[in-house]
Amino acid sequence: MRTLSGLALFAASLAGSASARDFPADPLNSPMWDYRATRLFGADPVRFDPRVKIIVPVIAEDQHRFPVAVDARGIEGVRRILIFADLNPIPLAVDYRPVGAQPYIETRIKLDQRTPVRGAVQIASGEWLVSGIWVDAAGGGCSAPPLSRVRGDWADRLGEMRGGAWSIQGKSDAARLRVSFRHPMDTGLVENTASYYIDHLSVRNARGMELATLEMQAAISEDPSITVLPNASAGERLILAGRDTGGRTYAAIVTVESGAIIPPGGGSQ
Amino acid sequence: MLGALALAPVAAAIPAYGQKPFIYALKPERIADQIWVVRGDDAPIAMANGGAIANIGIIGTAEGAVLFDSGPSLRYGDALQSLATELTGKQVVRVYVSHLHPDHGFGLGAFPASVTTALPETIREIERDSPGFSDGMYRLLGDWMRGTEVKTPAQPLTPGVEVIGGRRLRTIALSGHSGADLCVVDDTSGVLFPGDLVFHNRAPATPEADFSKWRASLDALIGLSPVITVPGHGPVDSTGTAAIRQTRDWLEWLETSIGDAILRGLDMVEAGNMPIPDRFAGMAAARYELQRSISHFYPRMEAALLPRIDVSESATQ
Numbered sequence: 001m002r003t004l005s006g007l008a009l010f011a012a013s014l015a016g017s018a019s020a021r022d023f024p025a026d027p028l029n030s031p032m033w034d035y036r037a038t039r040l041f042g043a044d045p046v047r048f049d050p051r052v053k054i055i056v057p058v059i060a061e062d063q064h065r066f067p068v069a070v071d072a073r074g075i076e077g078v079r080r081i082l083i084f085a086d087l088n089p090i091p092l093a094v095d096y097r098p099v100g101a102q103p104y105i106e107t108r109i110k111l112d113q114r115t116p117v118r119g120a121v122q123i124a125s126g127e128w129l130v131s132g133i134w135v136d137a138a139g140g141g142c143s144a145p146p147l148s149r150v151r152g153d154w155a156d157r158l159g160e161m162r163g164g165a166w167s168i169q170g171k172s173d174a175a176r177l178r179v180s181f182r183h184p185m186d187t188g189l190v191e192n193t194a195s196y197y198i199d200h201l202s203v204r205n206a207r208g209m210e211l212a213t214l215e216m217q218a219a220i221s222e223d224p225s226i227t228v229l230p231n232a233s234a235g236e237r238l239i240l241a242g243r244d245t246g247g248r249t250y251a252a253i254v255t256v257e258s259g260a261i262i263p264p265g266g267g268s269q
Numbered sequence: 270m271l272g273a274l275a276l277a278p279v280a281a282a283i284p285a286y287g288q289k290p291f292i293y294a295l296k297p298e299r300i301a302d303q304i305w306v307v308r309g310d311d312a313p314i315a316m317a318n319g320g321a322i323a324n325i326g327i328i329g330t331a332e333g334a335v336l337f338d339s340g341p342s343l344r345y346g347d348a349l350q351s352l353a354t355e356l357t358g359k360q361v362v363r364v365y366v367s368h369l370h371p372d373h374g375f376g377l378g379a380f381p382a383s384v385t386t387a388l389p390e391t392i393r394e395i396e397r398d399s400p401g402f403s404d405g406m407y408r409l410l411g412d413w414m415r416g417t418e419v420k421t422p423a424q425p426l427t428p429g430v431e432v433i434g435g436r437r438l439r440t441i442a443l444s445g446h447s448g449a450d451l452c453v454v455d456d457t458s459g460v461l462f463p464g465d466l467v468f469h470n471r472a473p474a475t476p477e478a479d480f481s482k483w484r485a486s487l488d489a490l491i492g493l494s495p496v497i498t499v500p501g502h503g504p505v506d507s508t509g510t511a512a513i514r515q516t517r518d519w520l521e522w523l524e525t526s527i528g529d530a531i532l533r534g535l536d537m538v539e540a541g542n543m544p545i546p547d548r549f550a551g552m553a554a555a556r557y558e559l560q561r562s563i564s565h566f567y568p569r570m571e572a573a574l575l576p577r578i579d580v581s582e583s584a585t586q
């Protein structure tokens with residue numbers, strides 16, 4: 001928390017002087033908006049757009065593992081999707097490129113305090129479309145040790161991956177892929193534990209075509225879980241390749257099952 | 270026999286406490302001879318209700334007042350003590366704490382330690398979890414919590430029969446909502462206090478739940494054939510078992526639906542927005558508790574239900 005308030009002060013002083021450009025006024029009135037926007041979007045154009053749907057539970061029951069979905073399927077030409085929380089010491093959770101996938105991602109993030117949680121979508125023109133929501137959370141999501149570190153068994157199941165892929169009803173070339181890892185996702189903010197997290201995951205099909213690329217940060221919860229919607233048909237094999245900051249690699253193969261019962265995003269209506 | 274009395278509130282037995290901030294205006298409902306319930310707000314813990322969301326029982330005996338649970342804060346415990354003394358004309362001689370959750374046990378500081386009791390496992394759980402609960406309650410409730418300290422029930426309770434001032438109270442140790450859930454039956458009236466094993470027209474909360482133990486406990490409660498059941502949350506059930514069956518129905522639906530959502534490939538956000546069946550339409554806080562339950566169970570059940578997919582790197586070349 002000390003890190004954070006120091007950062008907030010720094011940001012405030014920065015916002016007062018060195019704002020190189022004007023970002024649109026933040027509908028959430030976040031104290032960190034200009035600072036985060038400068039870091040994440042640089043000189044790219046930015047606007048707020050409600051078509052970037054950010055879907056979260058009504059309550060942050062577990063600040064170590066808060067599910068966030070960003071659904072940009074109402075937007076053409078999505079190149080990247082970011083999920084970030086302004087007031088987290090590690091703001092960015094994931095930078096997702098749905099190169100051969102529908103623009104939707106769900107993951108679970110850590111929350112360090114009450115904060116805006118945002119989705120930002122970059123379209124072909126380079127412009128960023130942003131939306132967000134304030135989420136109330138108790139402290140400690142980033143600065144508390146992962147449970148597996150507390151228990152001491154973090155290494156026992158490292159590398160274990162679970163998941164599945166289901167074809168999306170009514171769409172012959174769309175699937176939903178769910179994958180979870182056993183990994184402590186250490187933030188480096190807990191005493192005596194260096195940061196250690198899965199920072200890269202890619203999904204390709206059996207022909208070697210890249211479908212989805214994710215750059216991840218330790219703001220993603222312990223035992224990370226990811227849902228994406230790659231373009232793949234029933235029976236196709238999806239090949240997953242991941243890497244963590246310690247250089248360990250992760251590999252998995254998932255075959256798309258036919259006959260998913262739900263339409264795309266059907267549970268979120 | 271007691272049906273006619275059930276749910277008939279005693280009008281104006283207690284002077285209004287007024288609307289001053291941070292004063293709990295406790296309104297007792299008389300549900301049987303010398304038994305009152307102070308109803309909680311059927312909502313999440315919030316500034317608007319001061320955390321007073323659990324139902325509290327007051328039983329008058331010749332020896333003194335017996336309380337089932339103590340409320341969310343010292344201020345509440347103080348108000349409860351005044352109310353119990355006023356209703357029964359006697360001091361509080363026993364406070365049962367049903368389980369570890371703060372909306373039930375954080376009023377303990379208002380009572381002498383010697384009268385407070387809980388199951389040994391509850392005492393262990395309170396010692397383990399209350400500091401964390403306390404942080405959360407102060408954060409949510411601010412001044413409502415003033416003076417509230419973490420108190421552990423002093424007397425470990427051996428389940429059986431306690432006769433207090435001529436009143437025969439059966440204490441039963443069950444579990445499932447938490448690691449230890451104390452239930453009390455007043456043998457004279459057939460009133461059952463099941464704590465948070467039973468919710469009524471208010472969706473059950475599951476932060477410490479064990480589905481199979483909880484179901485077994487509910488079956489055991491139905492077997493007691495209670496005349497009136499005072500759920501931990503929600504209106505008093507004058508049929509005796511409707512609330513128990515409703516809680517069982519919800520839990521069964523919940524466990525099945527979470528497993529089903531995982532096997533259909535839904536993520537947590539989507540599962541939290543799944544449709545809730547019409548028969549639960551009258552349940553307060555249903556979406557809220559569904560999403561909390563998904564937070565509690567989803568990762569664990571995913572690990573059990575979704576298959577391993579990792580392979581050696583060479584297998585993907």
Ligand SMILES: [Zn+2]
Pocket residue numbers: 368370446465474
């Ligand atoms: Zn409870």
